[in-house]
Amino acid sequence: MKYLLLKHYRGGPTPAVGYAPMDQWTPDEVDAHMQFMHDFAARLEERGEFVDGQALAPEGAFVRYDGEGRPPVTDGPFAETKDLIAGWYVIDVESWDRAVQLAGELSAAPGPGGKPIYEWLEVRPFLTSSPTVTE
Amino acid sequence: VNGSLLRDLVPAVIGVLVRRGAHFASAEDAVQDALVEAVRVWPDDPPRDPKGWLVTVAWRKFLDAARADASRRKRELAVEIEPPAAPAPSVDDTLRIYFLCAHPTLPPGSAVALTLRAVGGLTTRQIARAYLVPEATMAQRISRAKRTVSGVRFNQPGDLATVLRVLYLVFNEGYGGDVDLAAEAIRLTRQLVALTDEPEVSGLLALMLLHHARRASRTGPGGRLVPLGEQDRSLWDTDLITEGVAILQAALARDRLGEYQAQAAIAALHVDARTVEETDWVQIVEWYDELLLLTGSPVVRLNRAVAVGEADGPQAGLAALADVNADLPRYAAVTAYLHERAGNLKLAAELYAEASRAATSVPERDHLTREAARARQLLRP
Numbered sequence: 001m002k003y004l005l006l007k008h009y010r011g012g013p014t015p016a017v018g019y020a021p022m023d024q025w026t027p028d029e030v031d032a033h034m035q036f037m038h039d040f041a042a043r044l045e046e047r048g049e050f051v052d053g054q055a056l057a058p059e060g061a062f063v064r065y066d067g068e069g070r071p072p073v074t075d076g077p078f079a080e081t082k083d084l085i086a087g088w089y090v091i092d093v094e095s096w097d098r099a100v101q102l103a104g105e106l107s108a109a110p111g112p113g114g115k116p117i118y119e120w121l122e123v124r125p126f127l128t129s130s131p132t133v134t135e
Numbered sequence: 136v137n138g139s140l141l142r143d144l145v146p147a148v149i150g151v152l153v154r155r156g157a158h159f160a161s162a163e164d165a166v167q168d169a170l171v172e173a174v175r176v177w178p179d180d181p182p183r184d185p186k187g188w189l190v191t192v193a194w195r196k197f198l199d200a201a202r203a204d205a206s207r208r209k210r211e212l213a214v215e216i217e218p219p220a221a222p223a224p225s226v227d228d229t230l231r232i233y234f235l236c237a238h239p240t241l242p243p244g245s246a247v248a249l250t251l252r253a254v255g256g257l258t259t260r261q262i263a264r265a266y267l268v269p270e271a272t273m274a275q276r277i278s279r280a281k282r283t284v285s286g287v288r289f290n291q292p293g294d295l296a297t298v299l300r301v302l303y304l305v306f307n308e309g310y311g312g313d314v315d316l317a318a319e320a321i322r323l324t325r326q327l328v329a330l331t332d333e334p335e336v337s338g339l340l341a342l343m344l345l346h347h348a349r350r351a352s353r354t355g356p357g358g359r360l361v362p363l364g365e366q367d368r369s370l371w372d373t374d375l376i377t378e379g380v381a382i383l384q385a386a387l388a389r390d391r392l393g394e395y396q397a398q399a400a401i402a403a404l405h406v407d408a409r410t411v412e413e414t415d416w417v418q419i420v421e422w423y424d425e426l427l428l429l430t431g432s433p434v435v436r437l438n439r440a441v442a443v444g445e446a447d448g449p450q451a452g453l454a455a456l457a458d459v460n461a462d463l464p465r466y467a468a469v470t471a472y473l474h475e476r477a478g479n480l481k482l483a484a485e486l487y488a489e490a491s492r493a494a495t496s497v498p499e500r501d502h503l504t505r506e507a508a509r510a511r512q513l514l515r516p
Contacts, residue, residue, distance in 0.1 A: 023488035023507035030508045031359075034501050038357040055497050 002051060002092050003099040005106060006122035009058055011083025016118035019111050029112055036109045044091060049102070055087035090126075099123050139322060141173055141185070142256030146326075148189045149253055150228025153289055157197050159235060160281040163253045165197035170256060172196075230330045234293020237301040238284045245280040246301045247308075252277055254326075255319055265314045295331065299339050299395065302327070306343050317347055328382075337386035338396030344379030345402035348372040360502040364411040376406050397426040416446035433460050441469055449476035464495050468503055475510055484510035 022030060044050035061076025078084055089106075093099050103121045111117035145166055152162035169192040173185075182188035236250040248266075251257045257265075263273035306320035324340045352366035361367075383399045401422045408414040423439035426432075436459045444452020452473045459466065471486030487507035494500035 021488070022504050023484070023491065024511055025508050026512050027505055027508045030501075030505050034359065034505075035357050055500070057495070058492055 001095070001099075001128075002090060002126040003096075004122075004124045004126065005089040005091060005099070005103050006124065007086040007088065008120070008122065009084040009086040010080075012120040012122065015120070017111075017115075019117055025112050029110070029114065032110045032114060033117075040106055040109075041089070044089065044102070049091045049093050051090035051092050053087070053089045056085055058084060058086075096125065099125075141170065141177075143322070143326065144186050144189055145170070145256035146232035146254045147186065147229040148193055149232050151190050152193055152197055153232075154228055155194070157201075158285060159232075159253075159289070160278075160285055161197055161200060162193070163281065165193045165200060166256075167252070167258070168196040169193035226330055229326075231289055231293065233298050233327060233330070234295075235284050235287060235289070236280075237294075237298040238287055239294055239297050240283055240287075241280055243301065243304060245276055245283070246297070247304050248273060248277050249280040249284075250301050250323070251305065251319070254323055257314060257319070261314050265308070265316055295333060295336070298327065299335065303339060303343075303395075306346075317343070317350070321347060334386040334389045334391050335393035335395050337382050338393055338399050341379045341383035341386065342395050342399035342402055344375045344382070345399060345406055348375035348379065348406060354498075358498060359505075360498040362502070363405060368409065371406060379403065380407075392425065392429070394426060394429045397422055397429060401426070414445070416442055420446045433463055434465075437463050437465060437469055441472065444473045444476060449473045453477065464493060465490070467493055471503075471506070471510075480510050480514050484514065 022033065025033075041050065041053055044053075059077060061074040061078070063072050063074050066073040091099060091102060093102065100123060103123045107119045107121050108116040109119065148169070149159070149162050149166050152165060153159055157165070166189070169189050172192055173189060177185075233250070233254055236253050237246045241249065248262055251262045251265075252259065259274045259277060260270050262277075263270040266273065268276075302320050302324050305323070306317050308316045321340070321343050324336065324343060328336050328340050348371050349363075349366060351372070352368070352370040353361055355361045379399070380403050383396065383403055386396050387400070401419055404415050404419050404422070419442045420439065423435060423442050426435050427439060437456075440452050440455040440459060443455040453470070456466075456470060456473070467486050467490035471483045471490055474486060475483035484507050487503050487510055491500050491503035491507060494503055
């Protein structure tokens with residue numbers, strides 16, 4: 001079963017632990033965090049659970065159709081209050097429980113002082129494209 | 136079977152088939168089929184004349200496909216069954232395949248894909264993996280590209296500048312999937328040097344070799360980006376440097392300067408320094424001036440400001456930024472660096488953080504975040 005682990009720049013439940021933005025950490029703390037992320041992705045691949053991982057720039061806009069012969073309307077840059085996606089992993093695992101376990105692992109990425117950042121991650125099951133046979 | 140030797144023959148063989156009257160698109164398919172057969176047959180039964188073998192097999196594949204097509208459409212074959220006897224001048228035909236694949240009517244992404252297939256002899260699956268798109272998507276992109284160039288007359292002179300641009304795009308993509316795109320770009324540019332008599336082609340080859348020579352030193356643990364000034368110079372490939380410099384010197388001696396030669400000259404000055412402190416920044420600025428005259432490119436103007444900062448001090452560098460467009464992706468990063476050199480750490484840290492938000496790749500973003508953290512740490516008592 002495939003699941004999306006969604007990382008957010010902002011939005012979601014109230015952070016469990018408050019911490020400064022990464023550019024205000026020490027270089028060693030930054031390195032440790034990046035190494036953790038790198039190792040996490042490598043472990044997913046080793047265990048045959050990795051499907052895709054991508055990061056998104058914070059910039060962008062909402063876009064919609066605005067009628068025949070008119071250019072699309074854009075709404076952006078994003079307001080500070082909006083929920084903002086930072087990136088994702090797509091994993092292919094045996095169960096919801098396993099997806100939750102992995103999200104919990106990822107959420108323990110180290111931050112200032114080497115302590116876990118307790119980041120909220122959104123976990124979403126993919127709808128499969130073939131119907132479940134139940135007869 | 137040596138894959139890259141086999142693939143070296145691809146554009147020439149397509150050229151022969153087209154010269155014999157095949158359409159480029161069907162010729163290209165036939166040569167791909169022949170490559171598959173070569174990989175299967177050659178290990179047990181290596182041909183004495185690999186190119187002749189490929190031409191014969193590809194021509195047979197082409198005729199099979201044309202016959203199947205003809206019977207499907209219930210019409211006569213459009214081509215002669217027997218190939219014309221006179222062999223065509225193959226250098227020109229090979230070159231024309233390069234021109235066709237990088238035709239100015241193609242969007243760059245399509246020109247890249249078509250070049251990798253019809254000049255590079257890579258399979259659609261390899262190209263798709265290298266560019267992280269589904270194979271069906273890449274197949275569609277390639278067949279649309281073939282259709283776009285199907286109306287181009289084969290004998291028409293081509294545009295070398297677009298070919299060079301396409302090869303440089305491939306080079307800059309680096310690694311992708313199981314294909315080393317940088318090495319592939321170098322191989323195709325080497326072939327092109329042999330087919331043409333243009334110092335700019337040599338300039339591009341020299342530029343690629345001089346960049347490639349530093350590859351091992353450009354990334355650290357966990358894929359982190361290592362900037363030029365911090366690279367371990369003992370990891371640089373001295374054979375590639377020697378070759379790149381020799382090719383560049385021979386090109387420059389012909390006194391027909393172009394943007395790739397100028398860029399290669401800058402790369403050569405960098406690799407010529409045993410330590411970063413020994414870098415001849417004054418000469419590098421002079422080459423940036425030449426490059427600016429040749430291209431007028433805003434990105435060149437931005438990079439020139441960095442070089443000016445090193446040659447004449449950070450204030451001069453900041454002054455050189457005055458006429459640079461601040462919307463450029465790396466503008467904040469360059470400004471941050473120059474302010475740090477000028478001793479304004481607080482502003483530098485803020486600008487590094489801003490630059491990390493504007494970064495266009497993950498390694499670049501992570502690097503700039505680290506730079507922001509480093510500048511901030513220096514600020515702490």
